[in-house]
Amino acid sequence: MNIPLLYIEDDQEIGSFVCQHLKDQGYDVRWQKSGEGAVEAAAGCKLVILDVMLPGLDGFTVGQRLKKSAPDTPILMLSARTSIDDKLQGLQFADDYLTKPFHPDELTARVEVLLRRSGSRSAEPLVVKHLLVHEEQNRVENRDTGEEITLTGKQFHIFSYMLRHMGQILTKEQIYEAVWGEAFIEGDKTLMVHIRYLREKIERNPAAPEVIETVRGIGYRVRQ
Amino acid sequence: MKKVKQRSRAMRFRQTLLSRYLLIILFAFLFIPIVFPIASILYVVIQENTKASDENFLKYGSSNELAAMWHEQASQLQENDAALIDRTLQQLKQTYPEASLFWVDSAGQTRLQLPPQKQLQLQWNAADAIQFMKASINQDPFTVVSFFGPDHSETGFMVLQLPRSIIQMERPLGTGTPLYIAFLIMMFAFFFLVSLLFFRSIRKRLLSMQAAMSLHGDNGLPQPIILKKHDEIGQLEMAFNDMVVQLQESKEREYEEEQLRKQLISSLSHDLRTPLTVMSGHLYSLKKETLSPSGQASVKQLGQKIASIDSLIENLLSYTLMTSGRYPLSLTEQDVLRILRESAASWYPLWEQAGIAAEIELPDEPMLHAVDKAALRRVFDNLFQNVTRHAASGAFIGLSVELFQQRTAIVIRDHGRGLEAESASKGYGIGLAIVDYLLKEMKLDWHTESSSEGTSIFIIV
Structure with a gap:
């Protein structure tokens, strides 16, 4: 079944193009040109894509109403306003902020990330190289052998944080602070040790890792 | 009319500190010739009043x-x-x-x-x-x-x-007796006290004014002073209150202008970007069509131009905002290398795509400096963008920490054709102007070495 999305955009040209693109990606897009009745229209939608400059109610107001009525539905702001003030105002309630002009592939990537984060996509296991990851069940499977890989809590936490930021390079400070929830102290080897053990479990050849890539001088990355 | 003016001037003079000061000085001048007779008169009175008791005190009467x-x-x-x-x-x-x-x-x-x-x-x-x-x-x-x-x-x-x-009484009443001296001392003390009180009241008001000037209200401005007297200090307080009002007005005006400018920039940004979005959308659709190789090349070119116009708009608007002081930086001690790594992390995929080999040699030890995180990210982003856009032909980017003129510096190196070859018309200028502005705001020196072999940018920390 296609995932239903609500798209609010007043510009005819951008709207029809984005609508078509998202439909091509397999989403069920409901496009409306103003913020009026957005709350009702959002019922049943898994995600809302919202323009800021709208006739009548502006995007910020519509966004706040939507968040109030359905706090779990992620909102992606799509705006030509790039000032930091606008972004900060938007991110008070929105889950992501994308500025125009954007690449359509970036839009779909961000939509995917938001859906995965909100759990709307979690039913499907994630395929990463030779691994099959069932995030909601905290389970990792080796597709080659069909064996289940047992990870410790911290290892799974680190891995799933990387999966949620698929394709992004994460510095060791970012990973440490996200997983341990405290400030990274320079020279701390804890994270490196955890990643070494994690690689021993999930990599085909831990000496030449494919899943968790080391980006020299910067950090780590997981790519699909 | 003139009379009224004169009268009000006379009245005003009576209210001045000068008049009060003159009064005290006059009092001091008249002090000796007036006080001595007064003292004598007082003595006669005291003597008369105390006579009876003196007589009682005498053994055989007067x-x-x-x-x-x-x-x-x-x-x-x-x-x-x-x-x-x-x-x-x-x-x-x-x-x-x-x-x-x-x-x-x-x-x-x-x-x-x-x-x-x-x-x-x-x-x-x-x-x-x-x-x-x-x-x-x-x-x-x-x-x-x-x-x-x-x-x-x-x-x-x-x-x-x-x-x-x-x-007779042992101490006959008259000049030169201790009581008389005590009276004189008392009068001197009274004079001293009056002068002291006068000076103290001036000092107190000046101090309260100083406090009012250094105390700031919610709006970051000094609060007006409540006027009590209309002397010189009162006038100063009045002038101060006027100044506060003017300051408030100008601040409000400035705020309104700032809002207007922000609004204008927002709308401008929106109006410029909307057609760009439409163009890039069409370009994306065009890319999916079967095109001849030259058609594909054109589409690619168009895509690049759209991206560069986009960043040009972004930089232009940011620069306008920044240089008019609308981006106040908040400097806090932070690890500069961590910010560099995070910035590099977000650019890395683009470098890979453009075939730029990244050589990152950064020490593990933090390099602390008082910086604004967002501003420093902006600096690195602009520099990386320049490398990606203009020096991709060198297929190399190097990040390292080196000694430059006996000082530690972050070095961003590329093997492009150098800054000279990249004319300002390609959008190089505005990006670097932002870099220069922000680094100066964060009190960081920077230096560029560029040749046809490549460019090295040193940010001295």
């Missing part, structure tokens, strides 16, 4: 009373009744034991002496008597001479002598 008593006694005696005179004097001696008494008969012979006095002459003539009386006036002992007879007509006389200490 000198006048003693003299009256002596004359009374003499009027009742007659010189030929020597026995009565002797008796009377002996009785009086008992009443006044400290007194020296004697009497002289009409023949000028000194008779009874109580007690006997060695120096006392024994024979008197009229001249001697007058001389004695003259010499006794206002002298110690206090002397009363009284001739005998009901109307003191006889030539014999009797004399009473008493030490003055018995008939």
Whole structure:
């Protein structure tokens, strides 16, 4: 079944193009040109894509109403306003902020990330190289052998944080602070040790890792 | 009209600190000639009031009373009744034991002496008597001479002598007494106190004004002062209040302008970007069509141009905002290398895509400096963007920490054709202007070395 999305955009040209693109990606897009009745229209939608400059109610107001009525539905702001003030105002309630002009592939990537984060996509296991990851069940499977890989809590936490930021390079400070929830102290080897053990479990050849890539001088990355 | 003005000027003068100061000075000048007579008058008054008590205090009453008593006694005696005179004097001696008494008969012979006095002459003539009386006036002992007879007509006389200490207070009232000095000191102290109070009131008001100037309200401006007096300090306070009001107004105006400018930039940004979005959308659709190789090349070119116009708009708007002070930086001590790594992390995929090999050699130890995180990210982003866009031909980017002119510097190196080859028309200029502006704001020096072999940017930390 296609995932239903609500798209609010007043510009005819951008709207029809984005609508078509998202439909091509397999989403069920409901496009409306103003913020009026957005709350009702959002019922049943898994995600809302919202323009800021709208006739009548502006995007910020519509966004706040939507968040109030359905706090779990992620909102992606799509705006030509790039000032930091606008972004900060938007991110008070929105889950992501994308500025125009954007690449359509970036839009779909961000939509995917938001859906995965909100759990709307979690039913499907994630395929990463030779691994099959069932995030909601905290389970990792080796597709080659069909064996289940047992990870410790911290290892799974680190891995799933990387999966949620698929394709992004994460510095060791970012990973440490996200997983341990405290400030990274320079020279701390804890994270490196955890990643070494994690690689021993999930990599085909831990000496030449494919899943968790080391980006020299910067950090780590997981790519699909 | 003129009169009114003059009157108001006169009134205003009375309210001035100058007038009050002059009053005090005048008071000081008049002090001595006025205070001394006042002190004397006060003394007379005090003396009158304390007389009765003085008399009670004196053993035999005042000198006048003693003299009256002596004359009374003499009027009742007659010189030929020597026995009565002797008796009377002996009785009086008992009443006044400290007194020296004697009497002289009409023949000028000194008779009874109580007690006997060695120096006392024994024979008197009229001249001697007058001389004695003259010499006794206002002298110690206090002397009363009284001739005998009901109307003191006889030539014999009797004399009473008493030490003055018995008939007068020990400290006779008058100038030079400690009480008088105390009064003068009190007056001086009063003058001193008045001057002190005057000075203190000025000082207090000046201090409260200083406090008002340094205390800031919610709007970051000093609060107006409540006016109490209309003297010079009052006028200063009034001017200060005017200034606060003006400051408030200009701040409000500035805020409105700032809002207007932000609004304008937002709308401008929106209006410029919307058509770009449409163009890139169409380009994306076009890319999916089957195109000839030259068509594909054109689409790619168009895509790049759209991206560069986009970043140009972004930089232009940011630069306008920044240079007009709309981006206040908040500097906090942070690891600069961590920010560099995070920025590099987000650019890395683009470098890979563009075939740029990244060589990152950064130390693990933090490099701390007071920076604004967002601003420093912006600096790195702009520099990386330039490398990605203009130096991709070198297929190399190097990030390292090196010594530059004996100072530690972050070095961003590429193997492009150098800054000279990349003209400002390609959008290089504005990005670097932002870098320059932000680094200066964060008090970081930077230096560029560029040749046709490549460019190195040193940010000295």
